[in-house]
Amino acid sequence: MKQRDFRDGMTIDSEGMLWIAHWGGWQVTRWNPETGELLARIKLPVAKITSCTFGGKDLKDLYVTSAKVDLTEEELKEQPLAGSLFVIRNTGYQGVPGFLYKN
Structure with missing residues (x-):
C-alpha cells in the first residue's frame, strides 16, 4: 500500500x-x-475526515469532508458514507467570513 x-x-x-477534522x-x-482544552466532539460515521x-x-x-482512499472492501461495507460531504446544521457556533486577498 502506498503511504500517503x-x-x-x-x-x-x-x-x-x-x-x-x-x-x-x-x-x-x-x-x-x-x-x-477540548470543548466539543462531533462523531461521524466515517474514519477519514479530511477538512471542516x-x-x-x-x-x-x-x-x-471525508475520504475513502485506501479503504478495503470490508471497511467500505462498514463505512458506506466514506467519501461523503456531511453538513451539521445550526451547530450553535458560527464561523468567520473569508478574507479577500489581493496581490
Whole structure:
C-alpha cells in the first residue's frame, strides 16, 4: 500500500476556537487554542475526515469532508458514507467570513 501524507483540516469559529477534522479519528473536535482544552466532539460515521469549514446562512452550519482512499472492501461495507460531504446544521457556533486577498 502506498503511504500517503494527509494533514488534518482545521477552521476557526467566531469565538476564536479551533476546529480540527481528524484523519483516521472518526470525528471533528473543537479546542480552545489558548488552554488546549477540548470543548466539543462531533462523531461521524466515517474514519477519514479530511477538512471542516463553516458555511450556510450566517455561517452556522459545519461542512465536513471525508475520504475513502485506501479503504478495503470490508471497511467500505462498514463505512458506506466514506467519501461523503456531511453538513451539521445550526451547530450553535458560527464561523468567520473569508478574507479577500489581493496581490
